[in-house]
Amino acid sequence: MVLPALGLACSPTRPPVEAPPAASSAPSPTEDTPPHVTPRAPVSTADCPFHWTPHEIGASVLRLSAEYAGRFMNPLYDAACACVRPGEHIYMVARIVPERGTIEAVTGDRNDHPIRADPSIDACFATVLGATTFEPFEVGSDVVCPEEPPPPTKGPPFFRPPRLANCPAPGEQTSKIVYPLLVDRRKEAPAPAPAEGP
Numbered sequence: 575m576v577l578p579a580l581g582l583a584c585s586p587t588r589p590p591v592e593a594p595p596a597a598s599s600a601p602s603p604t605e606d607t608p609p610h611v612t613p614r615a616p617v618s619t620a621d622c623p624f625h626w627t628p629h630e631i632g633a634s635v636l637r638l639s640a641e642y643a644g645r646f647m648n649p650l651y652d653a654a655c656a657c658v659r660p661g662e663h664i665y666m667v668a669r670i671v672p673e674r675g676t677i678e679a680v681t682g683d684r685n686d687h688p689i690r691a692d693p694s695i696d697a698c699f700a701t702v703l704g705a706t707t708f709e710p711f712e713v714g715s716d717v718v719c720p721e722e723p724p725p726p727t728k729g730p731p732f733f734r735p736p737r738l739a740n741c742p743a744p745g746e747q748t749s750k751i752v753y754p755l756l757v758d759r760r761k762e763a764p765a766p767a768p769a770e771g772p
Contacts, residue, residue, distance in 0.1 A: 613697030614657060622655030623762065636713070636751070645708040646670045646677050646751075653679060653706075654755070657698035660762035665689045666699070670751040675710035677703050687756075713749040 626647045628640035650668050658664055665687065668679040679699045681691045 611693040611697055613701060614694040616656035616698055616702050617659075619652050619655035624651050624655050624757075626651045642672075642711050645675075645711070646672075649677060649703065649706045649708065650679065650753070650755075653699055653702045654757045656702050657695050658757045658759055659764065660759045661764040663687070663689060663756075663758045663760050664692060664695060666695075666755050666757060668751075668753040668755065670753065671748055672711050672713045672751065673748045675707045677706060677708070679703060682754075713751075 626644065628644050630640055631638045631643040631647070646668075654666070665682050665684045666679050667682050668677060670677045680696045681699075683690050
């Protein structure tokens with residue numbers, strides 16, 4: 575398993591946007607309905623060769639201790655073991671929200687490798703990670719918001735200084751860690767097919 579990059583994107587809570595008018599849920603006669611995807615069932619991770627060795631994770635704007643990183647890396651490795659079969663080679667992107675303790679992952683296409691997204695593996699990731707949470711922790715943000723100003727002592731009582739854009743209320747700031755991984759199990763022999771009964 576290769577861990578090529580780590581990025582951090584802040585996603586501050588913003589005021590709700592007025593939703594557009596709801597469209598009809600019935601497909602139009604010219605629309606093709608998406609093909610049904612059969613979810614891949616997770617398998618046991620007992621014999622999986624992937625194990626995360628605790629270490630600090632970092633990028634130019636973020637440093638996480640081994641203890642914090644392990645909270646989401648261990649479940650992520652377990653999902654790769656449960657959903658990617660020996661002999662396969664995939665690209666996956668995990669999205670972690672530390673302040674909520676949530677993690678999700680999907681496969682993706684790569685131009686530099688003959689790798690394509692796989693909806694059946696995505697469904698398996700959703701099954702494995704959908705019920706997974708970890709102990710939340712706060713990362714913070716590079717959006718510097720001022721403290722709430724004190725009540726004015728001069729001027730009209732309704733006057734308040736303007737607030738910077740994208741500054742949520744205290745305690746509502748969240749961050750998103752986007753973590754891409756290449757999962758390469760091509761050197762492992764595929765599991766033998768189950769024997770059929772008489």
